[in-house]
Amino acid sequence: MSDPVTCPICTMPEPLTTADGFECATCGHEWLGELSDGLDDVRDANGNLLATGDDVIVIKELKLDGKSGGVKSGTKVKGIRLVPGDHPIDGKINGRGILIKAEFVRKA
Ligand SMILES: [Zn+2]
The missing domain is CATH 2.30.30.40 (SH3 Domains)
Incomplete structure (x- = not known):
């Protein structure tokens, strides 16, 4: 996957990575890393x-x-x-x- 990861809620780029996915530093939303198609x-x-x-x-x-x-x-x-x-x-x-x-x- 070469697309930049963005928060699905607020669309901010460069989320923090967690054990099984990502966490948005802006809104706090957490999601799993596999969910690329929405x-x-x-x-x-x-x-x-x-x-x-x-x-x-x-x-x-x-x-x-x-x-x-x-x-x-x-x-x-x-x-x-x-x-x-x-x-x-x-x-x-x-x-x-x-x-x-x-x-x-x-x-x-
Ligand atoms: Zn967010």
Whole structure:
């Protein structure tokens, strides 16, 4: 791993190393060293942890890359999958695969 380690809470770089991970000198958050993809800490708009296989409800109308249509608020997405990136929720709506930001959904 060559990426610089940053605190997942406050994003400050250069955390202190501990026996099994890191501790942030700025906010005091401690986390394990293996957690590089952030997929075990994807949270919905209410701060609930999301996991692959969860059902979620879209809480904001989403536009899909300029195409007509989009996703209406209140749409349920069943059996999501978590993927790396800033749109960590991979789901299907009406047979179409889309990626959604975690802050635009809540757990169903
Ligand atoms: Zn921190």
